[in-house]
Amino acid sequence: MELTYEVEGGNFSKAGHASSSIKKVLKQLNVDPKVVKRVVVALYEAEVNVVAHAYNGIITARVEQGSVSIEVRDQGPGIPDIPLAMQAGYSTASAKVREMGFGAGMGLPNMKKNVDVLNISSQVGVGTRVELITYF
Amino acid sequence: MEISTVVSLLDARVVCGHQRLSEPLRAAFASDLMSDVLTLDTDGLVLITGMCNTQTIRTAEMSDIACVLLVRGKKATPDMVALACENNLVMLECAYSMYRTVGILYTHGLAPVY
Ligand SMILES: Nc1ncnc2c1ncn2[C@@H]1O[C@H](COP(=O)(O)OP(=O)(O)OP(=O)(O)O)[C@@H](O)[C@H]1O
Numbered sequence: 001m002e003l004t005y006e007v008e009g010g011n012f013s014k015a016g017h018a019s020s021s022i023k024k025v026l027k028q029l030n031v032d033p034k035v036v037k038r039v040v041v042a043l044y045e046a047e048v049n050v051v052a053h054a055y056n057g058i059i060t061a062r063v064e065q066g067s068v069s070i071e072v073r074d075q076g077p078g079i080p081d082i083p084l085a086m087q088a089g090y091s092t093a094s095a096k097v098r099e100m101g102f103g104a105g106m107g108l109p110n111m112k113k114n115v116d117v118l119n120i121s122s123q124v125g126v127g128t129r130v131e132l133i134t135y136f
Numbered sequence: 137m138e139i140s141t142v143v144s145l146l147d148a149r150v151v152c153g154h155q156r157l158s159e160p161l162r163a164a165f166a167s168d169l170m171s172d173v174l175t176l177d178t179d180g181l182v183l184i185t186g187m188c189n190t191q192t193i194r195t196a197e198m199s200d201i202a203c204v205l206l207v208r209g210k211k212a213t214p215d216m217v218a219l220a221c222e223n224n225l226v227m228l229e230c231a232y233s234m235y236r237t238v239g240i241l242y243t244h245g246l247a248p249v250y
C-alpha cells in the first residue's frame with residue numbers, strides 16, 4: 001500500500017496531519033502498537049522539520065508485509081552539514097518554531113533512535129530527503 | 137493514580153475524555169518542550185504542560201499519551217478540543233502553576249519518568 005501527503009512549510013496548525021493519518025492506517029492493519037509508535041514519532045519529527053525548516057514537502061509511505069518505508073522529500077534550504085545536524089542539541093530553529101514547543105535539536109537523533117534505517121541526503125538551496133525504514 | 141484523582145487533587149476541569157477518567161496513570165512528565173516529550177517511551181503518562189496549541193495534542197497522539205493537563209489557566213482552543221476528541225484523549229485544564237501542579241501530584245505519589 002502506498003500513501004502520499006503534502007506538507008506545507010511554516011503551517012504549524014496542520015503539522016502532524018500526515019503522521020496522524022498513517023498512524024490510523026497502521027493501527028487498522030493491526031501492526032504492533034509499539035512499532036506504530038516508533039514509526040509515527042519518527043515521521044512526526046520529520047514532518048515537523050519540513051514545517052519548521054523547509055518550504056514544502058511530500059511524504060510517501062509504503063506499507064508492506066513486515067516493513068514500513070517512508071520518504072520525506074522537501075524543497076527548502078537543505079542541510080549543509082548533516083553530521084552536525086544529527087548532534088543532539090544542534091538547532092537553527094527560529095524564534096517562531098521555539099514558541100511552538102520545538103527547536104531543541106532533538107528531532108534527528110530521535111528519528112535515528114526510533115527507526116531501523118535512517119538515510120538523509122540534502123542539497124543546499126534545493127532541499128532534503130529523509131528516508132525512514134522500520135521492520136516488524 | 138487514576139485520572140479522576142488528578143482531577144480532584146487539582147480542582148481541574150475535564151474538557152474531553154470523560155469516559156476514560158477511571159484509567160490509571162503510571163507516571164507524569166512536565167514540559168513545555170514537545171521535542172523532549174517525543175523522546176519518551178513510558179506508558180500510562182500524563183503530560184503536564186503550559187504549551188497550548190494543536191501540536192501539543194499531536195505530540196500526545198503520536199506518543200500514545202492518554203492524558204494532557206494544561207496548567208497556568210491555559211484554555212484549550214476549539215482546534216485542540218476537536219483533535220483531542222477525535223483521538224479519544226483526556227484533556228484537563230487547571231488554574232495552578234506548573235510548580236504547584238507537579239508538587240501536588242508528586243507528593244501524592246505519582247511517579248516521575250526519570
Ligand atoms: N528538512 C530540513 N530542511 C532544512 N534543515 C533541516 C531539516 N531538518 C533538519 N534541519 C536542520 O537540522 C537541525 C537539527 O534538526 P532536528 O530535527 O534535530 O532539531 P530541530 O528541528 O532544530 O529541533 P527539534 O527537532 O528538537 O524540535 C535543524 O535545526 C535544521 O538546521
Ligand SMILES: [Mg+2]
Pocket residue numbers: 045048049103106107108
Ligand atoms: Mg526537528
